[in-house]
Structure formats: structure tokens, C-alpha cells
Amino acid sequence: MNRDITGSLLAFNRSSAGRSSGRLERFDVRTSLTDGEAHSRSPTDAVHGAHNRTRLPAMLSTGLSTLVRRTAPAVHAAVLSAALVATTTVASAQGTFLSQNGLLVVEMESAVPVGSWTLSSSTPGFTFDGYFRWDGPNLFNQPGSAGLFGFDFELDQSATWTLSLRNRHEHPDPTEENDVWIKMDNGPWIKVFSNFVGSVGNWTYESRFDLGNQPQATYSLSAGTHHIEFSGRSNGFKMDRVHLHVAGHPGATDPSWPESPRRFGTRFCPVQSNSTGQFSIIDAFGSPHVSENNVILACRRLPQNTLGYYIVSSAQGSPITPPGSVGTLCLGGNIGRYSESVIGTGNAGIAGFRLDLTAIPQPTGDVAVVPGDTWRFQFWHRDSSSQGAVSNFSKGIALQFE
Numbered sequence: 247m248n249r250d251i252t253g254s255l256l257a258f259n260r261s262s263a264g265r266s267s268g269r270l271e272r273f274d275v276r277t278s279l280t281d282g283e284a285h286s287r288s289p290t291d292a293v294h295g296a297h298n299r300t301r302l303p304a305m306l307s308t309g310l311s312t313l314v315r316r317t318a319p320a321v322h323a324a325v326l327s328a329a330l331v332a333t334t335t336v337a338s339a340q341g342t343f344l345s346q347n348g349l350l351v352v353e354m355e356s357a358v359p360v361g362s363w364t365l366s367s368s369t370p371g372f373t374f375d376g377y378f379r380w381d382g383p384n385l386f387n388q389p390g391s392a393g394l395f396g397f398d399f400e401l402d403q404s405a406t407w408t409l410s411l412r413n414r415h416e417h418p419d420p421t422e423e424n425d426v427w428i429k430m431d432n433g434p435w436i437k438v439f440s441n442f443v444g445s446v447g448n449w450t451y452e453s454r455f456d457l458g459n460q461p462q463a464t465y466s467l468s469a470g471t472h473h474i475e476f477s478g479r480s481n482g483f484k485m486d487r488v489h490l491h492v493a494g495h496p497g498a499t500d501p502s503w504p505e506s507p508r509r510f511g512t513r514f515c516p517v518q519s520n521s522t523g524q525f526s527i528i529d530a531f532g533s534p535h536v537s538e539n540n541v542i543l544a545c546r547r548l549p550q551n552t553l554g555y556y557i558v559s560s561a562q563g564s565p566i567t568p569p570g571s572v573g574t575l576c577l578g579g580n581i582g583r584y585s586e587s588v589i590g591t592g593n594a595g596i597a598g599f600r601l602d603l604t605a606i607p608q609p610t611g612d613v614a615v616v617p618g619d620t621w622r623f624q625f626w627h628r629d630s631s632s633q634g635a636v637s638n639f640s641k642g643i644a645l646q647f648e
């Protein structure tokens with residue numbers, strides 16, 4: 247096992263027992279056990295601990311509101327609460343997009359282009375990194391037969407949600423190259439299209455069902471997790487992004503809305519319950535895009551009013567129980583510690599932390615995340631047991647960056 251963390255663990259446990267001397271001071275100065283605040287003693291405070299001096303709930307909502315690339319919607323506190331108590335498991339590596347205040351925005355290029363979908367940026371006016379174009383054959387009678395991809399998302403309210411697909415077609419006949427197959431959850435495949443004359447050669451949010459009198463595309467969806475799936479239909483059709491929004495949402499089809507934040511990552515590591523009777527888990531919110539540098543970790547189901555910090559490695563290790571701990575360490579290789587950003591769990595038993603992707607701590611110094619990297623995190627904290635003061639670990643989360 248990593249020698250550095252062994253020594254640190256032993257120091258941690260001695261410190262936990264309330265006897266501080268020498269190197270055991272890591273968790274004492276200016277940290278509070280009672281007010282849920284976390285403090286940093288580090289000169290790199292501005293980087294690692296920028297949000298640490300705020301009360302945790304405020305810190306998390308402040309953090310979420312800064313997760314955006316452009317003009318940000320106000321973050322509804324309920325969104326974060328819902329996210330933090332969500333019982334759904336972390337889904338695909340791509341993650342689960344989270345609606346905020348009745349609006350969900352997902353860029354097509356957040357999916358990996360499959361089949362004959364091509365990620366392109368040659369036609370201007372798209373948002374973010376580009377758009378998808380269907381370069382496959384016309385599949386007018388074969389829904390779900392080719393080019394299937396989709397997104398997991400979580401809605402903050404039960405409502406009739408309007409689907410607005412930002413799309414474009416260049417054919418002079420507005421009824422050509424103008425449609426795609428879309429399936430919501432376990433519903434039927436429905437052709438969604440735009441065909442008003444002005445839509446030719448322009449990005450449009452016109453999105454109608456090819457049903458009955460061809461109404462605007464809408465879905466009755468409950469709060470919670472859903473899945474939308476696309477499949478190719480008309481050669482040349484372009485899709486930039488998709489919005490789902492509730493009735494009356496102001497500016498719901500404004501392309502300057504940022505993409506919605508996600509909960510992403512894959513959990514790993516078999517762990518035992520901590521002193522709360524549950525094991526703690528980490529959610530990652532924000533974006534897996536390195537260039538955005540927008541990731542917040544939130545570990546929940548921790549003991550109240552205790553202290554800990556995140557540890558990180560690119561490698562997974564065989565699960566071990568380090569000396570003096572009752573928990574399971576599943577990181578391997580070179581383990582870095584956010585020891586300068588000690589976090590108090592407060593009455594909520596939550597430890598939130600904003601990562602800086604330009605500076606992941608490693609034993610030999612900070613390193614920057616590179617697209618394609620996977621970094622693994624656990625939260626390491628003080629806990630109590632029948633043996634007295636011990637340390638414990640959360641379940642791990644692996645974050646794959648793009």
C-alpha cells in the first residue's frame with residue numbers, strides 16, 4: 247500500500263483520538279466541529295479551498311450556479327436537495343443531466359456519434375462543440391434501426407414537458423432532410439420534424455410530432471429519471487441540441503442557455519457501514535469536460551460534525567483496510583491527498599468540494615487532468631466505532647474526463 251497514506255492514516259487516527267502533537271496537527275487549527283464549516287490553512291486556499299469558508303449548503307448551491315459556461319439560470323435549492331437525496335444509481339459514463347427550474351438542455355455532441363451520425367462543425371450557428379448530421383440512408387419506415395444513441399436525465403418536476411430540438415435542414419424542399427426518430431423512455435418511436443418554409447437553411451427549434459394534426463412535441467413526465475433515444479431517419483438532417491421545458495418557462499428556446507449540469511461518474515469499492523449505519527457515497531456534479539473545470543464532489547451519509555478530506559488516484563487498488571481504520575481503501579498507485587482542504591460534515595453529514603482540474607494533488611506535486619484521464623476519489627474521514635476513534639472511507643467514484 248502507499249506508504250504516504252499509511253503514515254498519514256496513523257497520524258490521522260492519533261489526531262482523531264484528540265491528542266495532538268507534532269505532525270498530528272493536520273485537523274486542528276481553525277477547523278470547527280460544530281458549525282459545518284470547513285477551513286483551509288493552505289496558501290493555495292484560493293485554488294483548493296475557494297468555497298470552503300462558506301456554510302456547506304450555501305457552498306454547494308453557489309458551486310452549482312457556477313457550473314455553467316454562459317449566462318446561468320438561478321439554481322433552485324430544491325434541485326440540489328433532490329440531487330443529494332437521489333436514490334438512483336449513477337448511470338452511464340456520460341452521466342445523468344439534471345433539469346433546473348423546469349428546463350433541461352443537452353448538447354447532441356455530449357453523446358459519442360454512433361452509426362452514420364457525424365459530429366460536424368462546418369455549418370455555423372451551432373452551440374458548443376458542433377452538431378450531429380445523419381449521413382446514413384433514409385429510414386422512413388424503420389424506427390430504431392440505425393444510429394441509436396440517447397441521454398439519461400433527471401427532471402425536477404412532474405409536468406408536460408415540451409421537446410424543442412434545435413435542428414436544421416438545407417434541402418430547398420422543407421419536407422426533405424427534415425426529421426428524426428425519437429423515443430422517450432419505453433414509449434413508441436415517433437417522427438419529430440420541422441418543415442416551415444423559413445426553416446430551410448436556418449437553425450430552428452420547431453419540433454413537431456408526426457401524429458394527428460402534427461402538434462408540438464410534448465411528453466407527460468414525472469419528476470425523476472428518464473431516458474431519451476434518437477435514431478436516424480432522413481439523410482442530411484442536423485441536430486444541435488435538445489431542450490425539454492415546462493410550459494411558460496421564460497426564454498426556454500434561447501440557444502444561449504448553457505448545457506444542464508450532470509451527475510456523472512462510476513462508483514466502485516465494496517464498503518462497510520460507517521457509524522451512521524449506512525455507507526457514504528460521492529456524487530460528482532458539473533461537467534466531465536476538462537476545459538470547463540466545473541466539477542463539485544458531494545459525499546453524503548457521513549457522520550455529522552466530523553472532519554475529513556478527499557483523496558485521489560488515477561489507479562484503483564485491491565480493497566484493503568488500513569491499520570487503525572474500519573474502512574476500505576480502494577485507491578491504488580500514487581494517492582494524492584487534499585489534506586489542505588479539511589472539510590467539516592456539519593449537521594447534514596455532507597462534504598462538498600470543488601475540484602480544480604488544473605491541480606490534482608499527487609505525492610510528487612499537482613498534475614493537470616487531461617481529456618481521456620480517469621481519476622478516482624474517496625472521502626476519508628474521522629469516525630467512531632466500538633474501538634473508539636477510527637477513520638473510515640466513503641465508497642469510491644471514478645470520473646472519466648473528456
Ligand SMILES: [Ca+2]
Binds near residue numbers: 422423424425480
Ligand atoms: Ca421529411
Ligand SMILES: [Ca+2]
Binds near residue numbers: 354355373376377486
Ligand atoms: Ca451543439
